[in-house]
Amino acid sequence: MDKAAYFEQLRQKRRNDILDAAQDMILQQGMDDFNIQQLARKLDLSTVTLYKYFKNSEDIALALQERILETQKPPLPKLVSDCNPLTLFSDFHRVLYRDVLKNRERVTLLALFETYLRNKPHPTGERSAFWTYASQIRHFMEQLLEKAQSQGLIFGSVSTDDAFDFIMSLNVAFIRQIGLMEDECFKLEEKTIKRQIEQLLDLFLLYLKTGGTTP
Amino acid sequence: MDKAAYFEQLRQKRRNDILDAAQDMILQQGMDDFNIQQLARKLDLSTVTLYKYFKNSEDIALALQERILETQKPPLPKLVSDCNPLTLFSDFHRVLYRDVLKNRERVTLLALFETYLRNKPHPTGERSAFWTYASQIRHFMEQLLEKAQSQGLIFGSVSTDDAFDFIMSLNVAFIRQIGLMEDECFKLEEKTIKRQIEQLLDLFLLYLKTGGTTP
Amino acid sequence: MDKAAYFEQLRQKRRNDILDAAQDMILQQGMDDFNIQQLARKLDLSTVTLYKYFKNSEDIALALQERILETQKPPLPKLVSDCNPLTLFSDFHRVLYRDVLKNRERVTLLALFETYLRNKPHPTGERSAFWTYASQIRHFMEQLLEKAQSQGLIFGSVSTDDAFDFIMSLNVAFIRQIGLMEDECFKLEEKTIKRQIEQLLDLFLLYLKTGGTTP
């Protein structure tokens, strides 16, 4: 019988349960107050049991971060060739932000990780989860912008590299802002935020079309 | 005699020294690794002495936050009446961001506080330091925008409230982003950031003039 | 049928495998860092399985000690009657030390056990493994010395009991020293040690012949 596989599955389920609880805890208390003992209490387990599933508390955080990055892939649409690139640009952004708002918890976590890790020693060159997330979009967006440029949809002087960097920089800043808002605040402001997203999108298009200079 | 006042002054100086050291420590190690014992060692004082100046470690953090908010007032220019409001808008932003880049450390601290306090219980309605900072700009900017509107410099459909919120939201997001970058990263990217600030400013003007809709 | 015997044999083999692994571990990490979990991991077994073979971790150590004592019998030659007892004495020592150098690992283990057990409660009168080892030589050596004495080869005033005690005391001390050396050190010093063994042997003969007093 496939006992091993069965156990492995169970084990994965357990790991996931632990990560779920860890996620809740971090969202409620922030990274600094996240600790294994409390987590164990919350799960009604002994700490030792947790150590069977994860090497140590840092390991849990990393696993959680990884899980999020895996789940929270940016929703890249296929690049349909006969679409207007700028329409695609808009659509993509709408989907992206819808995704962000829907899974705000995950965004919050990534932002918390980022800040938490900011002062910890880490291999130089390693980038934050946010950056990883953003970089997954880069290729798609570059193609898009180049295509738009070749079709003359973009104002001549705009370099696609610059444009991408600027747009992504604002996107990341805005998404981080959404993630880091307090929950109550978010509930109150959700409508405003949605409006601002639309405004931002309009501006992006305007920026691409005009190069940012007033006509 | 003025003995009391003299001692009070001395006391204030001491408090400031302590806050200086705390600031360094937080910048280097982040909020979570900030602790009183290390702070005392760094200052070559006993912990007990620190407790004479501050109630507890959280008190230090709060005092530090306050001190920054006092020092780091947004650089509001006088509203000279015969200026073009949009020129003033641009100038103000340039000064604002110059200030941010010059005092990035303080911005970093505010951002770290914000994240740190995010999950701590605090009086409802109390807003983050960033929000406080932004709100100090509100009055000035509203005046500015209204004036611009009255002079027909702004696209008709843009409400000044909306405009302020949108612009400040992006500003705060971008400033936070600058504050939270790792120092090395910031050094590498400083030029890019400055360019992006200019781009952002262009975008703002575009937004105000056109209302965000393509002509 | 012989099923029972077969299983018993299997069981013995398993026990030996476990002891082998334990031996490696102790040699590498010392007695204090020896633990069942790591042992299980090394053997790719569950800890529970180990508990089926040995009552507990101490039991393993004891079994290992016993196994070594069984294997590492001192190489007693037959006492051929027409040999010169002192020649035999020399030969025996040479074989003994050759054996020690060849199986230094086991000597190391015995020495480690000895130190480890030094402060543990144990039945009074029970002696260390080294002592056990040495005592196996006693009878042989006593015969030898007596014979030598009867042949007038030993200086009159030397009591065989005293002589044996003295010689064995030095032997044990020297052998323990060899066992406890760090491996690297041993490699570097091996030649010196061999020379010193020869010197020691010369000294023993001198002692027996002269009784230790200067001629």
Added chain:
Amino acid sequence: MDKAAYFEQLRQKRRNDILDAAQDMILQQGMDDFNIQQLARKLDLSTVTLYKYFKNSEDIALALQERILETQKPPLPKLVSDCNPLTLFSDFHRVLYRDVLKNRERVTLLALFETYLRNKPHPTGERSAFWTYASQIRHFMEQLLEKAQSQGLIFGSVSTDDAFDFIMSLNVAFIRQIGLMEDECFKLEEKTIKRQIEQLLDLFLLYLKTGGTTP
């Protein structure tokens, strides 16, 4: 007033008290069962207090080792020029062993440290406490042996280096043996040991005079 000095003195006294207790504990239970909690209990202090005096448990062990090495300097006599070097050699050994027997506890500790550290990673080339102890004798003994050789008191073929190494090797082995004996055993055997020390000394002299070869 010299408050600082007073406190420093007090602090040193405290440290010594702690080391005393640690010493007892290690002698009773061996290195592996030595731990800070129990030590604190024994001293009727909280563990935290111990941490004020020593960085961690390893630090205590090292401090203890150092203290012993400082206290337990080998009793080097002055090299009086008109003395017979071999007499001096004998005298020195007698004093040395008297010292060892009198302070057997310290010798035991050094031996326990040595074994404990055997498998711990440590800077290559660093030697055990025993070795340190022995090396302090080297210079003295070399002078002694050279002088003896120049006076023709030593058998020609004996190299002083070899001689020193051999003699010290046996001394260290024998002293370690004395240190590692169980206390009860030591009490029973003390007389025997003293006799064996005399025998050993005789043998050393014999060795020096004859070069180890039977006349």
Added chain:
DNA sequence: AATGAATGAGGGTTCATTCAT
């Protein structure tokens, strides 16, 4: 005002061992 001494609380981790399957 400043400080040395001391500690309770609590988080991090490891180990030996038992239980249920």
Added chain:
DNA sequence: TATGAATGAACCCTCATTCAT
């Protein structure tokens, strides 16, 4: 027989904080 799961006990260590001087 073998093993995954689980845990109590105990050790390591740090931090905030109080007390007495």
